[in-house]
Amino acid sequence: QLVESGGGLVQPGGSLRLSCAASGFSFSIYEMNWVRQAPGKGLEWVSYISSGGGHIHFADSVKGRFTVSRDNAGNSLFLQMNSLRAEDTAVYFCAREDDYFDAFDIWGQGTMVTVSS
Amino acid sequence: EIVLTQSPATLSLSPGERATLSCRASQGVSTYLAWYQQKPGQSPRLLIHNASKRATGIPARFSGSGSGTEFTLTISSLEPEDFAVYYCQHRFNWPLTFGGGTKVEIK
Numbered sequence: 001q002l003v004e005s006g007g008g009l010v011q012p013g014g015s016l017r018l019s020c021a022a023s024g025f026s027f028s029i030y031e032m033n034w035v036r037q038a039p040g041k042g043l044e045w046v047s048y049i050s051s052g053g054g055h056i057h058f059a060d061s062v063k064g065r066f067t068v069s070r071d072n073a074g075n076s077l078f079l080q081m082n083s084l085r086a087e088d089t090a091v092y093f094c095a096r097e098d099d100y101f102d103a104f105d106i107w108g109q110g111t112m113v114t115v116s117s
Numbered sequence: 118e119i120v121l122t123q124s125p126a127t128l129s130l131s132p133g134e135r136a137t138l139s140c141r142a143s144q145g146v147s148t149y150l151a152w153y154q155q156k157p158g159q160s161p162r163l164l165i166h167n168a169s170k171r172a173t174g175i176p177a178r179f180s181g182s183g184s185g186t187e188f189t190l191t192i193s194s195l196e197p198e199d200f201a202v203y204y205c206q207h208r209f210n211w212p213l214t215f216g217g218g219t220k221v222e223i224k
Contacts, residue, residue, distance in 0.1 A: 042204065101166040
């Protein structure tokens with residue numbers, strides 16, 4: 001199970017830190033991703049972090065503004081979002097990636113981020 | 118960036134009918150393609166991985182095929198719970214991308 005938290009209303013230019021708490025599986029051996037969905041729109045991949053945290057990738061739309069990290073001892077994933085823009089408004093999902101499946105097999109319920117003045 | 122184009126955008130069908138959804142990649146992705154189902158207010162659910170392998174617990178009426186640039190998700194006989202939006206996604210290189218989605222609606 002994955003449970004996101006930390007969403008909310010933030011002004012343009014502000015920051016927010018999302019968390020994703022994992023339970024029921026060995027978090028430390030799985031790659032993790034963040035995916036977002038703007039209201040009424042499709043899915044957009046945001047970020048990836050390897051199981052050990054040594055490999056990280058971002059979508060161009062967030063590169064340089066977002067950072068991703070994980071605490072394997074605490075079974076948690078984080079997304080630090082800085083310099084937020086209106087177009088970052090979306091539901092943010094964390095998703096487990098199964099290395100064998102090359103796909104996202106477990107998703108959280110999502111947390112809403114609204115960037116507005 | 119690999120662009121995934123899904124067609125049609127909307128598919129209007131009746132329960133019991135066959136649904137055929139297409140996903141075309143702007144460049145080859147081998148079989149590094151997955152399909153997800155999303156219902157309103159819910160998180161996406163993995164249906165198919167590696168282009169043709171059903172995920173755990175997915176009914177046999179869902180099947181995937183294709184490789185390279187052309188992929189198909191087929192639902193052999195639509196059940197009421199299958200009316201939803203379907204997305205394809207590649208895992209070939211960075212950045213990962215999703216298709217724009219196909220909405221399967223009740224006719």
